[in-house]
Amino acid sequence: MVLPAYGSIMIELSDKEKIRDWFRPEVPGPLIGPHVMRTGHGRILVDDPAEPGTVLAETGGGNYDLSGDPAGLDCDKLPHGFYRTDEDFAPLLAERSGELHRWPRVVHELTGEPKPVPHVAAGLRLLGPGDTAGLEALSPELRWITETWGGHAAAAASGLAVGAFVHGRLVSVALPFYCGERYEDLGVITEAGHRGRGLSAACAARVVEGVLRRGRRPSWSTSPDNLGSLRVAAKLGFRLVREDHLYVTGFPPPPAS
Incomplete structure (x- = not known):
């Protein structure tokens, strides 16, 4: 990085x-x-x-x-x-x-156990060092998911990211985008052609399990117009805890995906 x-x-x-x-x-x-x-x-x-x-x-x-x-x-x-x-x-x-x-921005927290999510037609597992190439093959607009980890190799090696695979291709990823002492704030992406199938929720649910095992609390930050992200958060049981904002310099805020 x-x-x-x-x-x-x-x-x-x-x-x-x-x-x-x-x-x-x-x-x-x-x-x-x-x-x-x-x-x-x-x-x-x-x-x-x-x-x-x-x-x-x-x-x-x-x-x-x-x-x-x-x-x-x-x-x-x-x-x-x-x-x-x-x-x-x-x-x-x-x-x-x-x-x-x-x-x-709107910030959510999971204060109890996550809600169960339906089974999905994809292979779900923790990512490892061998999945760097799969992360590199994501669509360019989704590769931000590893940026706070210093790139694809470090994110894959962290042992904290979960991926969903369809026909051997990595199509959805969730991970702690930020890791703190008390909270871990999640990030999740899914390729456009595979959305609406529950993959984001399934991957995020696995990450939430890991956050709770580590003795921390999961949080979820998004923009109020990102309806897809809000739906996934609600599906898992996250609840709004505050409205917030970021300052964006040099370019307009990204559109909701």
């Missing part, structure tokens, strides 16, 4: 334990900082390694968490992407990233 450079004096933090409390208490939703802390995929930059006042966490796919004092964001420019931050940073994002959009 290649992460963008900055025209700045923001410094990559090597001793990440120093800022662990910045991401507590952990809540359902995009867990960018906790994901970097737990998995090592991504990086954390600060204004001052000795006494951080501004923290920028980033993973692949242009996902960022920006917190602290806006005055400490000493960057000439910021990369385009998806920012989890508060409104105090919005003027700086507009100034240093260009086009700025506020993207509504």
Whole structure:
């Protein structure tokens, strides 16, 4: 995974334990900082390694968490992407990233056991290192599913992703898109020609089982107009816990799929 450079004096933090409390208490939703802390995929930059006042966490796919004092964001420019931050940073994002959009999101949590899902006509299993090629063969618009893991090989090797196979082809994938200390936020994709067959729900249900075995809680983040994603979340028993938003810089928010 290649992460963008900055025209700045923001410094990559090597001793990440120093800022662990910045991401507590952990809540359902995009867990960018906790994901970097737990998995090592991504990086954390600060204004001052000795006494951080501004923290920028980033993973692949242009996902960022920006917190602290806006005055400490000493960057000439910021990369385009998806920012989890508060409104105090919005003027700086507009100034240093260009086009700025506020993207509504809804966050769900599974507080009990998942609802059972019907059997599907596909082979379901955990993915492993040998499935990298299957992930690479997904349609281009679906390959984002592995970005927070640093790419297809790392996602396949994580032992956390579940895939559905039809005639030997990987057509649906679910995994923890973000892994935190308390929550794991799910991501799921299914090839267009195989939607409406319950594959997303079946894969996600298997991932939920793994999240619960690890002693964490599953969460589900999507946009309020993504009816397909909302249907899958409801089918599994997820319930809305809050409305939220991300700031999107440099391009319009992606359409619902």
